[in-house]
Amino acid sequence: MIQVEGVTKRYGPKTAVSNISFEVERGEIVGFLGPNGAGKTTTMRILTGFLPPTQGTASVAGFDVGKSPIEVKRRIGYLPEAPPLYPEMEVGDYLRFVAAIKRIPNKEIARRVDAVLERTATGAVRDLLVGKLSKGYRQRVGLAQALIHSPEVLVLDEPTSGLDPKQIIEVRGLIRSLAGEHTILLSTHILPEVAGTCGRVIIINEGRIEASDTPENLTAQLQGADSLLLDIDGPAEQVRERLELDLAVRKVVEQEARNGRTVWRVEADKDENLTRRLAEAVVTSGWGLYGMRSLGLSLEDIFLKLTSDESAAAQAEEEIPEPVAESDPTADEGSESGEGEDE
Amino acid sequence: MRNIWTIAMREFKVYFTSPIAYIVLAMFAVVFGYFFTAGLAFFMDYSASVQAQGGAGAPPLNVNQFVIEPSLGNMSIVLLFLMPMITMRLFAEEQRSGTIELLLTSPLQDYHIICGKWLGALLLYACLLLVAVLNISVLFLYTTPDWKPLLVSLLGLLLMGGSMIAIGTFLSTLTRNQIVAGALTFGVLLLLWVLNWISSYETSTFSRLCEYLAISPHFEQFSKGVIELKDLLYYISAISLGLFLSKRSLEALRWKA
Numbered sequence: 001m002i003q004v005e006g007v008t009k010r011y012g013p014k015t016a017v018s019n020i021s022f023e024v025e026r027g028e029i030v031g032f033l034g035p036n037g038a039g040k041t042t043t044m045r046i047l048t049g050f051l052p053p054t055q056g057t058a059s060v061a062g063f064d065v066g067k068s069p070i071e072v073k074r075r076i077g078y079l080p081e082a083p084p085l086y087p088e089m090e091v092g093d094y095l096r097f098v099a100a101i102k103r104i105p106n107k108e109i110a111r112r113v114d115a116v117l118e119r120t121a122t123g124a125v126r127d128l129l130v131g132k133l134s135k136g137y138r139q140r141v142g143l144a145q146a147l148i149h150s151p152e153v154l155v156l157d158e159p160t161s162g163l164d165p166k167q168i169i170e171v172r173g174l175i176r177s178l179a180g181e182h183t184i185l186l187s188t189h190i191l192p193e194v195a196g197t198c199g200r201v202i203i204i205n206e207g208r209i210e211a212s213d214t215p216e217n218l219t220a221q222l223q224g225a226d227s228l229l230l231d232i233d234g235p236a237e238q239v240r241e242r243l244e245l246d247l248a249v250r251k252v253v254e255q256e257a258r259n260g261r262t263v264w265r266v267e268a269d270k271d272e273n274l275t276r277r278l279a280e281a282v283v284t285s286g287w288g289l290y291g292m293r294s295l296g297l298s299l300e301d302i303f304l305k306l307t308s309d310e311s312a313a314a315q316a317e318e319e320i321p322e323p324v325a326e327s328d329p330t331a332d333e334g335s336e337s338g339e340g341e342d343e
Numbered sequence: 344m345r346n347i348w349t350i351a352m353r354e355f356k357v358y359f360t361s362p363i364a365y366i367v368l369a370m371f372a373v374v375f376g377y378f379f380t381a382g383l384a385f386f387m388d389y390s391a392s393v394q395a396q397g398g399a400g401a402p403p404l405n406v407n408q409f410v411i412e413p414s415l416g417n418m419s420i421v422l423l424f425l426m427p428m429i430t431m432r433l434f435a436e437e438q439r440s441g442t443i444e445l446l447l448t449s450p451l452q453d454y455h456i457i458c459g460k461w462l463g464a465l466l467l468y469a470c471l472l473l474v475a476v477l478n479i480s481v482l483f484l485y486t487t488p489d490w491k492p493l494l495v496s497l498l499g500l501l502l503m504g505g506s507m508i509a510i511g512t513f514l515s516t517l518t519r520n521q522i523v524a525g526a527l528t529f530g531v532l533l534l535l536w537v538l539n540w541i542s543s544y545e546t547s548t549f550s551r552l553c554e555y556l557a558i559s560p561h562f563e564q565f566s567k568g569v570i571e572l573k574d575l576l577y578y579i580s581a582i583s584l585g586l587f588l589s590k591r592s593l594e595a596l597r598w599k600a
Binding site: 045050051052070074080082087097101103 | 443452
């Protein structure tokens with residue numbers, strides 16, 4: 001659906017995007033992940049025909065962005081980082097205007113406007129001036145604008161930036177609900193967003209693609225192993241021996257001991273049933289299992305690993321405490337490894 | 344065509360949802376109303392004195408020549424001040440707010456956007472002309488002015504205004520700051536306005552070129568009810584040049600954005 005081949009974009013002496021290539025299949029939701037200034041917006045602007053690339057080609061739905069921009073633009077819905085809204089227009093008027101410039105036939109405009117208002121839950125603000133809307137509504141009207149011509153491809157530049165947590169959840173839900181009908185490329189510098197919404201992640205840094213895979217595979221690939229945190233009430237030596245008995249387990253480390261309970265960190269080969277086996281082992285031995293959680297490398301770690309040079313990484317480590325030190329080891333069994341957002 | 348019209352109608356409506364249209368219309372109504380009333384007062388005084396001197400047999404003075412022509416001529420000076428207010432926001436505002444991204448990523452050609460914006464501003468300007476016509480139409484109640492030269496002057500004003508708007512449109516693409524766009528437009532229009540002054544003092548090729556390039560002398564014939572090809576060509580070229588430069592500037596915008 002989207003094909004980018006060897007695209008480079010230079011602004012004067014500065015290279016914003018350097019020889020990047022990637023593809024997005026029909027119906028995929030792909031997350032474009034990278035720190036600010038990595039080249040995400042530039043790439044998106046090239047795809048939407050706003051900027052011409054210095055080198056390379058990009059095509060959407062089989063049409064070359066440079067050669068047939070009109071065909072490409074008909075098939076793309078684009079939500080720039082700042083939603084392109086006219087504050088002095090009413091929401092309904094604004095959407096009718098967008099519908100018209102997206103070449104929707106006159107008699108279908110009213111129907112399309114109603115449809116996107118419903119889809120984005122913005123019907124209530126239809127008669128309000130765009131300038132009077134709250135940030136969350138602006139973002140949704142921005143999405144409505146991108147959806148109005150039912151584009152095959154949606155390009156969303158930081159769709160949740162600047163929203164409050166409730167709005168973020170709503171917008172993400174909305175994006176997920178669009179999957180299937182549309183091919184979606186969304187950019188973000190917030191990691192849980194990618195883990196929660198995208199089927200595939202492209203990590204971009206300093207204008208280069210560093211990695212491209214599913215969030216799970218990226219984690220596995222970089223770590224190749226699992227680590228678990230177990231909070232067990234039982235005699236330390238026996239517990240250690242019992243845990244080491246499992247074939248997949250490579251190493252058992254005592255993390256913390258208090259009130260007769262010990263927190264163990266278990267490093268093991270990737271094994272789907274490991275959690276289950278260890279839980280069973282502990283319980284059948286008559287010990288209490290107070291907590292158990294996977295410590296799989298979070299996307300944050302991968303992100304930092306891939307995008308930071310050493311000094312930046314060291315700095316980041318100071319800012320983001322180790323998950324182990326910060327989190328409560330008695331978390332529920334099977335809780336995910338993703339930590340809270342850093343925003 | 345539909346695309347141009349869509350853009351034009353949005354621009355036109357925005358003038359009325361913001362204070363711009365009301366301020367421009369009100370200022371124009373007051374200033375033009377004053378010019379017109381003063382011209383009329385002068386005409387009545389003058390024709391009374393002519394009647395007194397020449398007796399009842401003297402032919403009546405020409406209303407077109409003594410009232411309509413000078414007030415429309417003065418009107419073009421008001422335009423010098425009002426036009427930058429109308430055109431400065433056209434592209435500068437879109438660049439500042441980022442909405443230019445919506446236009447440039449929609450399935451539109453650049454000329455749809457540029458012509459649409461130009462047309463939208465021209466429609467507001469046509470409203471100003473309507474105010475002028477409203478004033479002048481009072482004359483038809485009491486006397487019988489010749490309406491054909493009036494129509495020609497209106498055409499001339501439309502063309503002159505169109506040229507000024509085209510220049511303003513181009514200058515608005517150059518910056519994201521409306522004040523800068525407005526000041527530039529005022530400066531350029533003023534220069535084009537006074538460009539022919541030099542020809543009163545010398546007759547070199549340069550001064551004749553200036554005479555031809557100046558925007559106001561081309562209106563003189565129109566205001567007398569005469570359409571001259573060179574004047575028509577001048578205004579049409581000015582409009583085309585303004586819109587062409589806007590297109591180029593919009594393309595450059597993509598490269599540097």
